[in-house]
Amino acid sequence: MKALQHVAHGDPGEVVKLIDLPEPEPAGDEVVIELEASALHLADIKLFRGDEGFKHDDLPKQPGYEGVGRVVEVGSEVANFKVGDRAFPWWGAGTFAQKVCVKADTTLPAPEGDREQLALMMVNGMTSVCLLEDFSELKEGDWIVQNGANSSCGRYLIVLAKERGIKTCNVVRRENLFDELNALGADACVVDASDADTLSAAVKEATGGADLMLGLDLVAGDGTTRIARCLNYGGKVVNYGFISGEPCSIPFHDLFFNNITLTGMSTGRGLAKRDMNEITRIYEMLAGKISSGELKAAIAGTYTLDQYAEAFAHAVRTGEDRKGKVIFLPNG
Amino acid sequence: MRVARYTRNGDPSSVIEIVDEETPAPQAGEVTIRMEAAPIHLADLYCMSGKERFEMPLPAVPGFEGIGHIIAVGEGVTSWSAGDRVFPPIACGAWRDEITVSAADLLPAPDGDAAQLSLMPINPPTSYLILEDFGDLKDGDWVIQNAANSNCGRYLIELAKLRGIKTINVVRRPELIDELRELGGDVVLVDGDDLSDRVLKATGGVPAKLAVDAVNGMATARLAECLADGSTVLAYGVLTDEPCMLPSDVAFLRDIRLIGFYTVRQFAKRSPEAVKAIYTELAQLFEDGTLTAKIAATYSLDDVKEAVTHAGRRGAERDGKIILTMT
Numbered sequence: 001m002k003a004l005q006h007v008a009h010g011d012p013g014e015v016v017k018l019i020d021l022p023e024p025e026p027a028g029d030e031v032v033i034e035l036e037a038s039a040l041h042l043a044d045i046k047l048f049r050g051d052e053g054f055k056h057d058d059l060p061k062q063p064g065y066e067g068v069g070r071v072v073e074v075g076s077e078v079a080n081f082k083v084g085d086r087a088f089p090w091w092g093a094g095t096f097a098q099k100v101c102v103k104a105d106t107t108l109p110a111p112e113g114d115r116e117q118l119a120l121m122m123v124n125g126m127t128s129v130c131l132l133e134d135f136s137e138l139k140e141g142d143w144i145v146q147n148g149a150n151s152s153c154g155r156y157l158i159v160l161a162k163e164r165g166i167k168t169c170n171v172v173r174r175e176n177l178f179d180e181l182n183a184l185g186a187d188a189c190v191v192d193a194s195d196a197d198t199l200s201a202a203v204k205e206a207t208g209g210a211d212l213m214l215g216l217d218l219v220a221g222d223g224t225t226r227i228a229r230c231l232n233y234g235g236k237v238v239n240y241g242f243i244s245g246e247p248c249s250i251p252f253h254d255l256f257f258n259n260i261t262l263t264g265m266s267t268g269r270g271l272a273k274r275d276m277n278e279i280t281r282i283y284e285m286l287a288g289k290i291s292s293g294e295l296k297a298a299i300a301g302t303y304t305l306d307q308y309a310e311a312f313a314h315a316v317r318t319g320e321d322r323k324g325k326v327i328f329l330p331n332g
Numbered sequence: 333m334r335v336a337r338y339t340r341n342g343d344p345s346s347v348i349e350i351v352d353e354e355t356p357a358p359q360a361g362e363v364t365i366r367m368e369a370a371p372i373h374l375a376d377l378y379c380m381s382g383k384e385r386f387e388m389p390l391p392a393v394p395g396f397e398g399i400g401h402i403i404a405v406g407e408g409v410t411s412w413s414a415g416d417r418v419f420p421p422i423a424c425g426a427w428r429d430e431i432t433v434s435a436a437d438l439l440p441a442p443d444g445d446a447a448q449l450s451l452m453p454i455n456p457p458t459s460y461l462i463l464e465d466f467g468d469l470k471d472g473d474w475v476i477q478n479a480a481n482s483n484c485g486r487y488l489i490e491l492a493k494l495r496g497i498k499t500i501n502v503v504r505r506p507e508l509i510d511e512l513r514e515l516g517g518d519v520v521l522v523d524g525d526d527l528s529d530r531v532l533k534a535t536g537g538v539p540a541k542l543a544v545d546a547v548n549g550m551a552t553a554r555l556a557e558c559l560a561d562g563s564t565v566l567a568y569g570v571l572t573d574e575p576c577m578l579p580s581d582v583a584f585l586r587d588i589r590l591i592g593f594y595t596v597r598q599f600a601k602r603s604p605e606a607v608k609a610i611y612t613e614l615a616q617l618f619e620d621g622t623l624t625a626k627i628a629a630t631y632s633l634d635d636v637k638e639a640v641t642h643a644g645r646r647g648a649e650r651d652g653k654i655i656l657t658m659t
Binding site for chain 2: 051052053054220225239240241242247248249250251252253254255256257259260261262263264265266269
C-alpha cells in the first residue's frame with residue numbers, strides 16, 4: 001500500500017516521500033481501516049517544517065492527524081467493529097496512507113455521509129466544542145466574538161454556539177463571506193479593521209453594545225489586540241492558531257486597565273480533562289451533525305497521495321487563494 | 333510654598349515649573365502635610381509628556397507618592413496629630429512643599445531615611461503582591477523577571493529571598509550581574525534570544541513558575557519560554573512602546589497565559605485591615621534594612637527641571653531612582 005513518510009524537517013514538498021509499505025496485518029485488538037478521506041491541517045505543515053514547538057525527534061514518521069474510512073480487517077479479539085463498518089481512527093494514526101492499522105478500542109464509529117466533511121471531525125470538531133465549553137461560563141443569550149470566522153473551526157463554532165443559544169459576532173477579512181456565515185446562523189458579521197478601536201466600535205454596533213467576555217483568536221499578531229479590544233473589563237482572549245504567522249500581541253494597557261487575560265487552548269488538554277464517555281458522546285454528536293450537513297466546512301480541494309506536493313502548496317495559501325480545507329483521498 | 337506643576341504637555345524639563353501657592357488650611361477631616369521627599373517615576377514623565385493613556389487634566393502637579401509630616405489638623409481629626417510622619421494618598425500630586433488632604437487616606441510612616449521611605453507606598457506593594465497573589469509560589473520555586481534592576485525588580489529580589497523563593501533576574505547590562513547577585517538574586521542573566529536555554533542551565537533544568545514582565549515586546553515572549561507548562565506571565569510595567577508578545581505555540585502547546593498586574597485590583601480583593609497589615613509589614617522591612625532602593629540622585633524641588641531630565645535617562649545613565657527633596 002502507498003503511504004506518505006515524513007523523513008526530515010524542511011520544505012514540506014521535499015521532506016515528505018510517497019513510499020510503498022507492506023499490507024498491514026492487524027493484531028488481535030486491532031482493526032485495519034482503508035481511508036476514504038484524510039484532512040490536511042496547518043499543524044501537519046508545521047510538523048513537516050519543524051516549526052518551533054512542532055519538531056519531531058523520532059523521524060521518519062507517517063503523517064496525518066485524522067481521517068475517515070472503512071474497516072477492511074479485524075483482529076481476532078475485536079467485538080466493536082466488523083468488516084465494512086465506517087470508522088474514525090483516533091488522533092494521530094498517520095492517515096496520509098491508503099490504510100492504517102489501529103487499536104479497535106480507541107476507534108470511533110462513523111456515520112454515512114460526505115467523506116470529505118467527516119474527515120474533519122476529530123480535530124476541528126473537538127476544538128470548537130472545547131472553545132465553547134472550557135474558557136467561560138457561557139449562558140444562553142451571551143455573545144462571543146471570533147476572528148478567522150470562516151475557518152472550519154469558526155464555521156463549526158457558529159453552528160454549535162447557535163444550538164446552545166450563544167450569539168456569535170464573526171470577524172472576517174472579506175465582506176463577501178457574510179451571506180455564507182449568516183446562512184450558518186451567524187448573529188453578526190464584521191469585516192476586520194486595521195486598528196483595534198475601529199474594530200471594537202464596529203463590533204459594538206453589530207452586537208448592540210452586548211457584553212463580550214470571550215474572544216476567540218485564530219489570527220494572532222495584531223489580530224489578538226483587535227479581539228482583546230472588543231472585550232469588556234475582565235474578558236478573556238483564547239488563542240488557538242496563528243494564521244498571521246505572528247506572535248499574539250496585546251498592549252500592556254489592555255492587560256492592565258481592562259484586566260484582559262490571554263490564554264492558549266489545545267485540544268489535547270481539552271481531551272485530557274474529559275473522560276472517554278464524554279468524548280465519545282461529543283464525537284457522536286459531531287458526527288451526526290456533519291453527516292446531516294448541519295456542520296459543514298469549506299473544502300478547498302482534494303488530492304490523491306501522489307499529489308502531496310501540490311496539496312501542501314495549496315494548504316499553505318490563505319484567504320481567497322485557498323478557500324477552505326485541503327483533503328487527501330488516499331484511495332482515490 | 334513651592335509647587336511643581338505643568339500647564340501643557342511636552343518635554344518634561346520644558347513644561348515643569350515651580351510656582352508659589354498658598355497652602356489651604358485643613359478643613360474638617362483634613363490635615364496639612366509638610367512634604368520631605370517624593371520620587372520621580374516614569375509614569376510622572378509619561379503624564380507630563382502626554383503619552384497615550386497617561387493624559388491628566390491640566391494644570392497638573394506630578395508626584396504619585398512621597399513622605400512628610402503633619403503640620404496642621406482640621407476639625408474632627410482624632411487619629412492624627414501634628415508631628416506624625418505619614419504617606420499622603422497615592423497620586424496626590426506630591427511635588428510640593430505642603431499638601432492638604434483628607435485624613436482618612438493617610439498611612440503611617442516609620443522613622444528612617446526620607447528618600448528611601450518616599451518610595452514605600454507604590455513599588456514595594458507591587459513586588460509584594462506579585463509574589464503573594466500569583467503563581468502559587470512556594471519555598472524553593474523559581475520566579476523569572478526582566479527589568480530586574482528596576483526599583484520593583486530589586487524589591488522583588490529582596491522579598492523573594494525572605495520567602496525562600498528563588499529569582500532568575502534578566503537585565504540588559506552585564507555590569508549589573510554582580511550587583512544583583514549581591515542583592516540576593518539567585519541567577520542573573522543578560523537578556524537575549526537563547527534566554528530559555530541559559531535559564532534551564534542555571535536552574536538545573538527547573539523551569540520558572542511565574543514570569544514578571546516590565547519590558548513588553550518580544551521580552552515578554554522570552555520570559556514566557558522559560559516557564560513551566562500551565563504557568564502565567566504577569567505584565568506589570570511598560571518600559572518599551574511595544575505590545576506584549578506571546579507566541580501562539582507557547583500559549584497553546586504549553587498552556588501559558590498572559591495577564592496584567594494592577595496593584596489596585598489586588599488590594600481591592602482585601603479587607604482594609606489586610607491592606608494595612610501589608611503596609612505595616614513593609615514598613616518594618618524598611619526599618620530593618622531588608623528593603624532598599626537604589627537612589628541615583630536627590631534634587632531639591634528648586635532643581636526639578638534637572639531632576640526630570642536625569643529621570644528621563646535610561647540604563648547606565650540613570651542608575652537608580654531620582655528623588656526630590658523639599659527641605
